[in-house]
Amino acid sequence: MNLKKKMSIVAVTVIATLLLSACGQKPVTKAEDFVLKIGYMGSLCEAPLHMAVEKGFFAEEGLHVDLIKLAPGTAFEAITAGTVDAGFGLLASLMQPLSNGLPIKVTTGLHTGCDKVLVPKDAGIKTLADLKGKRIGVPSMTSSPIIFAKRALADAGVSVTEKNMEVEFIVFSLSDLPIALKNGAVDALAMNDPTAAIAQREFSLNTLVDSAVTEPYSHQYCCSAYVRDNIAQDYPEVAAKYTRAMQKASAWIQKNQDETAKIQVEKKWVAGDAAFNATVLKTYNYIPSVKGAYEAFGITAKQLQQVGMLDNGVDVEALHKNSFVFFNDVQDTVQ
Structure with a gap:
């Protein structure tokens, strides 16, 4: 075998080894450089996400975000496909998909009502x-x-x-x-x-x-923040930053509903009349709570199974426990 052919074989072997090695390695991404893809649909009660952008709470946490506008009813498909990493959702509507394997973890409750x-x-x-x-x-x-x-x-x-x-x-x-x-x-x-x-x-x-004013529902959190399973597991610092920013934004809204509604309309997050929208926001409790979401999930999941919206074979207690992730550096309640 001549020298030229030997060198070609060695080169091919080295390249193949490098490629195999690269395929077997997990990409290294620093938390501070991570860009979190957040799905949204532009609803009124989605205000914490809007204010986290407009009032700088994501920036305050040092979190880089890419907001992705989704068509109504496509959030779960986007999560499953990996198109988005995080989102904002109605707690009750997450339960059946979670029981079917939706790969997310709830991180905090954001408000009641809806x-x-x-x-x-x-x-x-x-x-x-x-x-x-x-x-x-x-x-x-x-x-x-x-x-x-x-x-x-x-x-x-x-x-x-x-x-x-x-x-x-x-x-x-x-x-x-x-x-x-x-x-x-x-x-x-x-x-x-x-x-x-x-x-x-x-x-x-x-x-x-x-659900905003009728008891006992008025005390039960309806909307929550969530992240994909892989974000919670591989980038917990990113997930915690997202959660803190959303909590800060929600707590700010609780004290500034009129300004929130005005910003939402002026910045085209939502349509409608700002003054009317503010009257709706004022019926919600925007005091974010991890514990509040966890308790509401437990109550609602049991009821959904009783009325046939969760299969009888679902272990509700396990679903309840496994659907959340908790971070030491995230407060339970922010006011």
Whole structure:
């Protein structure tokens, strides 16, 4: 074998060894250089994320972020695909996906409120029990509004299990829900803000139950911050920074709802009238709490299993424990 051929073989061997070695190594990324991809959809109650950007709480934590606008209903697909690393979500709507393996960890509760069940003022429907035999319009069969409605109805003695369903849920798009109610296609609506508050004002609707003000739901956290499993495990410092920034933003909102609503509209995070949006924000409790989210998860998960929205085979206690991550340098509650 001539020298040239020997050198070629050696070169190929060295390159192959380097490539194999590189493939077997985990990329090294310093926490301070990490860019966290955060998914968002531009809803009113998503204000902590908006204010974390606008008021500099991410920057204060030294966290680099890349915000990715998602289409409604695509957050879980984005998380599973690795398109986003973190997000903001309705706690109740996370439970079934978590039981099916959604790779996230909840890090803190951010606020209470969001969901309502609405009826026409002249419908003769005064209580949740009056909805027996009625049709309820919902944005989807897995959304937070239907989850909240089923919980509230069950608490009021109305059966909502698959074997004994005493109401009928019918899906309409968000924009069509109020029209469906006006035209008599449904007797009530289960919606979340801001569309619920807007429909209530424009169509002069009564509220049967409101998770922001009706007990015991008004004390239960509805929205939370979460990160992908791999971020919590491989970059806990990044996950903690994200959580602290979101907590700081939420606590700031609690004291500045009017300014928050104004910034959201002016910076085009959300549409609508700032003054009206502020009245909605003021019905929520924006005191962030890790413990609050953890307790609300436990209560809600058990109820969801009772009404058939979590499979009977799901170990609710294990799901509860495994769905959270806790950091020593993140406060339980920030005010």
